[in-house]
Structures are given as structure tokens and as C-alpha cells.
Amino acid sequence: xxxxxxxxxxxxxxxxxxxxxxxxxxxxNVELQTSRTxxxxxxxxxxxxxxxxxxxxxxxxxxxxxxxxxxxxxxTAAGPVEVKRARAMVRLPSLSAIVEGIVExxxxxxxxxxxxxxxxLQQFQLLLDGPKAESCLTLG
Amino acid sequence: xxxxxxxxxxxxxxREITDFRWRNHIPSLSQALELILTRALDVSSQVxxxxxxxxxxxxxxxxxxxxxxxxxxxxxxxxxxxxxxANGSLLACAGTLEDAYSILRQKVPTxxxxxxxxxxxxxxxxxxxxxxxxxxx
Numbered sequence: 690x691x692x693x694x695x696x697x698x699x700x701x702x703x704x705x706x707x708x709x710x711x712x713x714x715x716x717x718n719v720e721l722q723t724s725r726t727x728x729x730x731x732x733x734x735x736x737x738x739x740x741x742x743x744x745x746x747x748x749x750x751x752x753x754x755x756x757x758x759x760x761x762x763x764x765t766a767a768g769p770v771e772v773k774r775a776r777a778m779v780r781l782p783s784l785s786a787i788v789e790g791i792v793e794x795x796x797x798x799x800x801x802x803x804x805x806x807x808x809x810l811q812q813f814q815l816l817l818d819g820p821k822a823e824s825c826l827t828l829g
Numbered sequence: 830x831x832x833x834x835x836x837x838x839x840x841x842x843x844r845e846i847t848d849f850r851w852r853n854h855i856p857s858l859s860q861a862l863e864l865i866l867t868r869a870l871d872v873s874s875q876v877x878x879x880x881x882x883x884x885x886x887x888x889x890x891x892x893x894x895x896x897x898x899x900x901x902x903x904x905x906x907x908x909x910x911x912x913x914x915a916n917g918s919l920l921a922c923a924g925t926l927e928d929a930y931s932i933l934r935q936k937v938p939t940x941x942x943x944x945x946x947x948x949x950x951x952x953x954x955x956x957x958x959x960x961x962x963x964x965x966x
Contacts, residue, residue, distance in 0.1 A: 715930045715943075734959030743879055751885050752915075752933055753926075753945045755952075756896045763958040767872045770958065776911075776945050778926055789926050791952070799877040 693781060697822040698730060706731040706817050706824045708805055712739070712792065713778040716749030727803055731815070731824065735806035737761070737772075739779065739792045742801050746794035750775035761793065771796045779809075781826070788812070888942035891917040896944055908949045915943035 697704035707728045729739065741750070755774045763770045772793040779790035790809065794800055814827040838846075850861035895917045903912055903922075910922040911929040915937040923929035929945045937943065 713930075715933050736953065736956035736958070747882075751889070751941060752943045753930070754889070754942065756944055756946055757889070757893045758897075759946070759950075759952050759954075761953065762955045764955070765958040767876070774952070776926055776929075776947075778930075795879065796881075797879055799879040 691828045693826045693828075695728070695824050695826075697824065698728070699822070704822050708815070708824055708826055709781070710739075710805075711780040712741075712790075713780070713787075714749035714775070715752040729803050729805035729809075731810065731817070732804040732806055733810070735804055736763075736808060737793050737806045738790045738808035739777070740772075740800070740802070740804040740806060741792050741794045742803055743794055743799045744801075745803065746773075746775070746792065750777065750792060750794075753777065755791070760796065770798070781828075882941070884941045888916075888940065892942055892944045895919070896946070900948075903948050910948070912946045912948055913943065914946075915940045 693709075695707050695709055698707050707730055709726055709728050711726055727745075732740075753776045755776065757773075760774055761772045763772065773796045774791050774793050777790050777792045778787045780787045816825040816827070818825055846861055846865060847858065849855075849865065850858055853861070853864075855861040855864065892914050895914055896912075899914075899919055903919075907922045910924060911926055912922055913920045913929050913932050915933065920936050920943075921929075921932045923932055926945070933940065933943055933945075
């Protein structure tokens with residue numbers, strides 16, 4: 690059984706649980722070793738897999754986009770947010786297997802965070818160790 | 830000071846504002862409209878509008894039009910494979926996402942937009958994002 694631990698993001702109070710993934714888009718390098726490592730904030734209120742910042746999505750994910758009829762809509766306290774969706778290869782560091790994932794970003798508003806939602810988290814066991822301020826992800 | 834101006838609204842929007850007025854027991858239509866606009870401005874002040882690149886948007890329209898035209902055929906013939914559409918035409922049906930990426934790099938290295946779709950895949954179209962007061966910019 691493999692375990693991965695990441696410290697919480699302490700830029701906010703209380704600190705924020707995070708996980709790290711590699712995400713590969715068509716224009717990023719093919720080799721896994723040079724794929725982009727991203728720290729995602731864990732957001733269990735978000736139903737999707739990975740919500741990317743506008744700037745990161747713009748670095749190649751338009752080249753793996755889903756058709757518009759498969760774009761999504763989230764209802765938030767601030768009103769409905771339409772998201773565009775693209776297909777990405779997602780890998781956890783130190784793990785050889787790659788999973789196909791769907792990344793999203795709001796279509797008409799600028800978004801500046803990277804989030805891991807329930808759609809991604811449901812594939813793993815994730816322990817949030819508050820006192821140690823660590824996320825611990827277990828692969829069975 | 831209150832100012833009178835004349836605006837034109839769609840019938841549907843006016844009906845929705847009127848419904849909002851009666852549902853919330855607001856004395857006048859003007860007050861209902863003022864309340865709705867005030868709330869909308871509160872939300873807008875937290876949001877930075879994202880203007881998409883024109884080239885990406887133009888290619889997206891062309892590729893989605895092509896997708897809609899060939900979708901019915903693909904549903905029957907290409908279930909499970911990754912359909913790759915760029916420059917307004919079907920480039921290939923790939924067995925894996927990695928292959929689909931390779932095809933894009935080889936065949937349309939200068940494209941700004943492409944569609945990679947798994948034909949039989951169903952995705953959730955709408956969901957609730959639970960965060961209260963989620964700040965989206």
C-alpha cells in the first residue's frame with residue numbers, strides 16, 4: 690500500500706488541505722518526467738474532478754476540449770458558473786499509472802485557483818490530519 | 830435622489846422580475862428591479878470577466894459545428910474510441926488519450942483548438958458548488 694503526504698497550504702487561516710498531481714495536456718511535454726506538477730486545494734464542495742485556473746487551462750487544454758454540449762454548469766452562491774471542459778492525463782507523483790481526467794475552468798470569468806473535487810477524490814482514500822496539517826493519500 | 834429613465838426589456842425577463850416582485854412581496858416593480866440590480870452588482874464586483882482569445886473561439890465554433898454534423902455516425906461506429914476533430918474535420922479515432930494527443934501534435938501542430946471526445950461518455954451537465962459565498966476571481 691502506497692501513502693503520499695503533503696503539507697497543508699498555510700497561506701490561509703486555517704490552513705488548507707492540498708494534494709499534488711501531474712497534469713499533461715497536448716502542448717505540454719510528452720514525457721511524464723517533465724509534466725507539470727500542480728498543488729490542488731481539496732474542495733469537497735466541488736463535484737467535478739479538477740478545476741484549473743484560467744491561465745493554466747489556457748496553456749494547451751483548448752487542444753483537448755470536449756464538445757460544447759458536454760460543457761457544465763455549477764450553481765453557486767454567486768450565481769450560475771458555466772465551465773468549459775477538457776480531457777487531461779493525470780498522474781500522482783511516484784505512481785506509474787496515469788488516469789484520464791476531466792479538467793474544467795469557468796468559461797466567462799477569470800479564475801485563479803486549482804482545486805481537487807469529489808470526482809477526483811472518490812478514487813482514493815484521503816486522510817485529512819488537521820493537528821499535523823497534512824493530507825495523507827492512500828492507494829490500496 | 831431617484832431618476833426616471835426608460836428601458837426596453839424582453840418580455841421573458843420582465844415576467845421573471847414581476848414574479849420575483851410578487852414572490853417577495855415587494856411594493857413596486859421599480860423596487861424589485863432595484864433590488865435585483867443591486868444584488869447583481871454586488872456579485873459582479875467580485876468577478877473579473879474573462880475574454881477568450883478570438884482565434885480559439887473561432888476554431889471552437891468550426892470544430893463544434895463539424896462535431897454536430899458527424900456525431901450521429903460516430904455514435905454508431907466509433908463507440909469507446911477518442912474522436913479527434915480539428916480544423917473543422919475529423920482527424921482520427923484514437924484508441925487512447927495519449928494517441929489522440931500524438932495525432933494532434935503530428936497533424937495540426939499550429940491548431941489553437943481541437944475536440945477530443947469519447948463518444949459514449951456521459952458527463953454530469955449541472956451540479957451545485959456548495960461553497961457559501963465562493964469567491965470566483
